[in-house]
Amino acid sequence: MIVRNIESLRGTERQIDSENWSSIRLILKDDNMGFSFHETTLYPDTETEIYYKNHLETVYCIEGTGQIQEDDGTVHNINPGTVYALDKHDKHVLRAFSKMRMICVFNPALVGPEKHDENGVYPLINPGS
Template sequence: MKLARVQGIICTEREVNGPGWTSRRMLLKKDGMGFSMHETIIPAGAELNLWYKHHLEAVYCVSGNGSILDKATGETHEISDGTLYALGKHDQHTLRGGTEDMRLICSVNPPVTGREVHDEDGAYLPGTRDA
């Protein structure tokens, strides 16, 4: 059994910051669950162009608000507490923070190793080793 508390991850190597986001990696590839799980904070007003070419992701919003633009369809969907979105087709998207910081719980498959940041396309590179 593994137990993780976000308070124990803040300011450790499992907290990764990028432009417009902070990710607290609660489960990683080395934890052996077959997926990784993160708490991600998107600040109000942030805008992220993302494309997880090598990963699938499901995201559940537990607080705050924002929107997601599906670049394939041009549709924008509002995100708030209680909203889930799933990127099952390696969807190119723009995630925008709203008037409040968004707190998101993210599940990623295949799992990340821990220190990944987005490349120029907004993707994580496929993991090749445990961190």
């Protein structure tokens, strides 16, 4: 059984920070669950271009407001209780109008240190293991 408290992970290698967000990775590939599970905080008034060409992601908003814009221009409002699933490796822009807290699940699981590259992509780390 794996039991962790998010507060114990703050400031450790499981907290990854960027200019627009901070992600605490509660479950990672080495936990052998087949997915990774994160809480990501998006900073207010930010816009992040994302393209998970190597991963599928489901996101559940638990705090704040914003929007997601699909590559074709379609916009969806995001607020607490909204879930979206990037089931086709969808390119998108995520805008945070306020501080947003999101619960994220990735398949395949992230290893831990991944950050978006210049195209908004997380690299595959150790893809065969």
